[in-house]
Amino acid sequence: MRFHSPAIQYFHAVRRTGSIRAAARVLNVASSAVSRQILKLEQEVGSPLFERNARGLTLTTVGEMLARHVMNVLQDLDRFRSDVASLSGTWHGTVSIACIESLTESVLPELIASHRGRARRVSFTTEVKGSSDVLEALSRGEADIGIAMALRHPPDLRQVALKRFRLGAVVAREHPLARRKTVTLAQCLAFPVIHALPELSIYHLLQPLIAQLSETPEPAIQANSIDLMRELAARGVGVAFQTQLGIGRLSRDSQLVFLPLDNAGSPVWSDLGIYVRAERTLPAYTESFLQELVRELGERERRENAAYPQVS
Amino acid sequence: MRFHSPAIQYFHAVRRTGSIRAAARVLNVASSAVSRQILKLEQEVGSPLFERNARGLTLTTVGEMLARHVMNVLQDLDRFRSDVASLSGTWHGTVSIACIESLTESVLPELIASHRGRARRVSFTTEVKGSSDVLEALSRGEADIGIAMALRHPPDLRQVALKRFRLGAVVAREHPLARRKTVTLAQCLAFPVIHALPELSIYHLLQPLIAQLSETPEPAIQANSIDLMRELAARGVGVAFQTQLGIGRLSRDSQLVFLPLDNAGSPVWSDLGIYVRAERTLPAYTESFLQELVRELGERERRENAAYPQVS
C-alpha cells in the first residue's frame, strides 16, 4: 500500500536520520536514488530543503514546513490503513508512547497489560524521557501519545487531558514524619532530603518553594532517577518528593508512606498532561488506548483526591 | 510543486466528477491513464474503491476512507504551499465559502470587500446553499469555511464559533405592528404572513412554535428566497420572519422594521454556526479571513443584543 511518491518517504527518512546515506541504508536503496529524490523535491519546491553540512543534513525553514506536511501525510496514511484493516475485522498496529518516569511504576504497565489482554494484535513502544523531551519527540512524530508535566506546550501539540496530583513527601514507615497526616516543606527540610536534579520536573515544582524558606537545609542527596529516589526513601535515607503515582507498589507494601505537602495551607499540585500532535487524527486502536489512559488517570486523580481531601 | 503520485490527484478528480472520462478531461490526460491509476490504487489497497455503475463510478466504503485521506493530504498540501509562499512575502490563494442566504446581504460583501482592500492577492469563491448543503459541501472538501444554521453537525466538521441572533418579525414601516417594540407570534398571525418553505431553516425554527398555537392563521405566502421575502415585506404584503442580519440595507433605509419575537416572555434564537473541516489546518490567508468573520459576527451579535435587551 504505497501510493505516495517515493520522494515523500525518502525525505522523511533523511530528516529522521540526518543523512542521505544513512537514510538509503534504512530504505534499502542506493544513496544516489535518495539524493536525486531530494534534489528533485528541492527543485519542485523551488528552495533548498536541507543545509548541507560536512557531517550530514539539517532542515532549512522551508524544509521544516515540508517536514510538517510530510508528517501529516504519513500519519494520516497510517490512520487510513488502520481504518481499512478494522473494516475487515483485524485490529493491529503499534502505539508509541513517550512519557515521564512517574508513570512506569504502575499506571503504564497495568494499562498496557490490560489492553493487550483484550487486543492482542496491538503492540506498544514506550520511551521514558524528561518532560520537554517528551513534547519534542511528539512534535517530531516519534511518538503517538505523550505524557509529561503540564508545562507550556508548543502549538503543534494538543493537550488531551490535564490531571492534577498532589505532590507529597515520601518517607519510610519508620521515619519520624511517618505518623503525620500532612507535612510542610519546612518540616521535611529538618531531615535529610533526597532532591531531584533540575532535569526532573519535580525540581522546578519545589525550587520556588524552597527558595522562600530561609532555613539551612540538612545535607541532601540529589538524583535524577525516580526509581532510585523511591528506593532510597524506602531504606530510610531521607525524605523524597513525589506524587503518589510514582510510588505504587512500595506504597501498597506499606514500606513507604506518602504525606501530602502542605504549603501555607494549600496543596502543592503536580500537573500531568496527556498530549497528542494537533494536526492529526489518531488511528482507531491508538485512540482507543488514549481513551483508556485518560480514564485511568482521571480515576486515579479522583481516588487520590478523595483519600487526601483539601487541606484548607 | 507536484510531489504526490498522480494516483492521488486522479483519484480525487474521479471522486469529484464521478466518472473516469470526465476526470481525464479535467486533468488533460487520456482516460486510459486515469483508469490504470485507479486500478493500480485498488490493487495496492487490496479492495475496490469504486462501484462501477453503467453511468459512472460511486465510492465504496473503502473508497470513502481513501477519499478522506486524500482530502487531508491535498488540503494540507495547500496549506504547505501557502506557508512557503508567505515566507517570501507573497500572500495569495483562494478562500472558498459556503453559506446560507442571510449572510449575503451585508455581512459577507462588507467583509470580503474590506479584506480584499488589504490583501489584494486573495480571491474568494462563495456559494449560497441551504444549511445542510453547506455542511455537506464542507465535508466533501468543496469549501473551506461554512456558515450555516447551527444544527447537529457531522463529526468531521468543527464548529469554530456559534453566534445567536434574535429571530424577529419584519414588516413595512406602515404596518400596524410597526410601532410595537416586540411582537408575539400570535400577534403576527393576525396579519398575512410570509412563510419560509421547509428548505429554509427559519421554517424549522418557527414550525414548532406555530404548531402550539391553535388559531387559524391568515392566508399566507410561502417562499424559499430570503431576498424575495424581504422585498415582499417591504411592500407591505405581509409579515416576514428573519434575523436582523438578513435585512440589512432595507432596515437602514427605514423601509423595514425589525420586531424581535417574544415567545412566552423569552426570545426566539436563531443560532448561526461557523464550520471548518476538523481534520485540517487552514492556510494562513484562510485562517486570517476566518478570524475576521468570527470577530465581525461576534460584533454584530453584541450590537444586536444591546439594541434589543432580554425580554424577561
Place this chain on the structure above:
DNA sequence: TATAGCCGTTGCCGAAACGGCAGCAACATG
C-alpha cells in the same frame, strides 16, 4: 602532513512506470 573514512553528487545504463492511441464489450437512451 598524509591517509583513511564519510559525506553528497553525477554519468551511465537497464528496468520499471507512465501516458497516448485505438479498439473492445457493456450498458443506457432514443
Place this chain on the structure above:
DNA sequence: CATGTTGCTGCCGTTTCGGCAACGGCTATA
C-alpha cells in the same frame, strides 16, 4: 435497432527510477 457513453486493455514511445562506480569536499586520526 442505432447511437452515444462508459470503463477497460494491447501496443508502443517517453519519462522516470534505481543501481553501480567514480569524483570532489570534508573531518578525524596517525
